[in-house]
Amino acid sequence: MNTRPVRALSLIRLSRVTDATTSPERQREDIERFCQQHGYTLVGEAEDLDVSGSTDPLARTGSGPWLRDRLGEFDVIVAQKLDRFGRSTRHVHGLFQYVNDHGKTLRSADGQIDTSGPTGELILFILAWAAQMELAAIRDRNGNAAQYNLRQGKYRGGVVPAGYRSVKLDGKGHGYVPDDPRDDDDLGATAPVIREAVARILAGHRRTVIVADFNKRGLMTVQDRQAVLNGRTPKGTKWSVSNLNRVLSSPTLIGLVTVRDAAMDDAGRPKRDDKGNKIYGPDKILYGEDGAPVRRGEPLISEADYNALRAIMSQERAASTQGPKRADTGLLIQVLFCGVCGRPMWRLKGNQRRSKPTPDRYRCATATNGPCGNRSVTIEEADANLEKVMLPLIGWAPFVEKTYVGGVDHRQELEQVDQQLASVADTLQFLPVGSPVREEQMRRLQSLSERREALAGMPMQEGHYEYRPVVDDNGDLVTFGQKWESMSPAERNDYLRANGVRVTFEKRERTDQARWVFEFAEMIRMYEALLPDAGQDVYTHVVEALAAKGVGDLSAPAE
Missing domain, CATH: 3.90.1750 (Hect, E3 ligase catalytic domain fold)
Incomplete structure (x- = not known):
């Protein structure tokens, strides 16, 4: 006669753990009390914290190893109650079949589950189905609460938006x-x-x-x-x-x-990564029932x-797809262009280790693949030539900032409202006249129509640039020369590129005279834009000087 006591494995599961929770301790106490009352010997504990009830017990980090590799060490699995085994009918019944095939049973400390008897499997299945329905209800409540809080702009936990x-x-x-x-x-x-x-x-x-x-x-x-x-x-x-x-x-x-929808596969199921997490699409703006963004x-x-x-x-x-990215640095990068083929001239690093060091130079982008015939120019010479032309012209003039003023465009929101209107209209044809659902959809249709009418009546405005002189802390105008002196090399390059400054260099033979062309068309537009409001001779002088000397062919640097 076998008098060996029944060996029990304690199963503890909790979906979410917080510092204040006592649920694992309560589960453990109830299981220990149950085992003492029934003369069971506790031989181990399978603990799964922060594990959803919809997870397969064989796949959990706590219970999985016991079920796969240590079946010979216990006779019965005891949990506090059914939902600690799981909230999925498929997984709970699968667990029962698995342990039953290996001569094990399931018990719950609340007395509801005991698969050792003839009706144990039926009761387990019925209660597991009820637990699954409860899980679905919990998800619905959580989802509805989350959607409500989202539409109210409330914090739902997690990462707060930047800023x-x-x-x-x-x-x-x-x-x-x-x-x-x-x-x-x-x-x-x-x-x-x-x-x-x-x-x-x-x-x-x-x-x-x-x-x-x-x-x-x-x-x-x-x-x-x-x-x-x-x-x-x-x-x-x-x-x-x-x-x-x-x-x-x-x-x-x-x-x-903003919200992100789960990416779906061809069967309409959420896509998941290697760790089982859902894969989400890009952020998109959330619109309310009235068609306005939340x-x-x-x-x-x-x-x-x-x-x-x-x-x-x-x-x-758009610009990044038009050519290779460069890591070059220099005052005239994307400012200096080849006078023969029109390609950019990039920085060629010199060799300072030679007995006769060679300086850094700008050379045409075609130099490494079918050169166009233009020669290179030292960076020192090219940078100096630009400053010799530019600073005498506008170095003493007020420094002007160019600011982009965004336009007003409601076309995207109008398109979104039209899509919602079409969706509501399609739904209405299937709803009984006078039903509460139809009345609700009619109210939504009215709200969307009013929103569309309001959007359609809003003025459209194209984006444009505005130019404003810069003043210092004392309210005095900052000159271009002062601002240029304070800029870093990268900031100077940014300024030249942002304001459309273009320099071309051409010299085919060593004995040829270098031909330089300096174009400051955007700077002219800046000062012309300010001229009507400024009423100062300084702007007129700059415009005339730039028009006369800055645009076109300058065969030699200005002195």
Whole structure:
């Protein structure tokens, strides 16, 4: 006669663990009490924390190894109650069949589950089905609550959008506010940093220069700020062009709510990565039932600046597909062009290790693949020639900033409203007249129609550039020469490229005289734009001087 006590494996599962939870301890106490009452010997514990009830027990990190590799060490699996085994009928019944095939049973400490008897399997299946229905109800409640909070602009947990922080609302829940400094000691606020980045890009600055400046000044990144706001130690991450682009490309900058839909396969099921996580598509703006975009709160920047920023980034993406990326640096990169074939002239690094060192030069892009016949020119000579022409012309004139003013374009939102109108119209034809659902859809149709009418009546405006003289802290005009002197080499190159300065160089033979052409057409337009309002001779002089000397053929540098 076998008098060996029944060996019990304790199974503990919890979907979400917080510091304050006591559920694992309560489960453990109930299981230990149950085993003592029935004379079971506890031989081990399978603990699965932060594990969903819809997960297969054989795939869990806690129970999986016991079920696959240690079946000979226990006779019965005891959980606090059925839903600790799982909330999926398929998985729970699969667990029963698996352990039953190996001569094991399932018990629950609340007494509802005992698969050792003839009706145990039936009761298990019925209760597992009920648990699955409860899981579906929980998901529906959570999903509905999440959608409600999303449409109300409330914080739902997780990562806060860049430039914002979570605050407790007067009522229930949390919302978003711009992450501006709360006091003089709050040096990590990201809203001012993002606004500065936007302003500098609209003024023509390169992002490489901006991120280098941010890192030099020790400005906190969005990732580190999130860690600080959540009470964690920041990792000291650095600004980069890629993380800045992610921030600047999001509609959350103007307070809009974005969502990401799960990517679906051909069978209509969510796609998953290697770890089983759902794969989501790109961010898209969330629209309410009235067709208007849902806003979470105060925007960080104006909608005009956001549209201007989008236009600039779209132009950059289009330009990036037109040729290879270069890592060259120099004052005249993408400013100096070959006078023979019209291609850009890139930097050729000299050799300082030779007995007779060779200087850095600009040479035509065709030099490495079918040269066009143009010679190279030293960087020192080319840079000096530009400054000899440009600074006497406008060095003493007021420095002018070019700012892009975004247009107003509602076509995308109109298209979205039209799509929603079509969807509602298709739905109405299948709804009974007078039914509550039809009445609700009719109200939505009315709201969408009113929204469309309002959008259609809003004026459209094309984006344009405005030019403004720069003043110092004392209110005095800053001259071009003063500003040029204060710029870094990269900032000077940015300025020349942003303002359309173009220089061409041609010299086919060593004995030929170099032919230089300097074009400052964009600068002329800047000062012409200011001339009607300025009423100063200085602008007239600059325009005349540039028109006479700056545009066209200058065979030698101006003295």
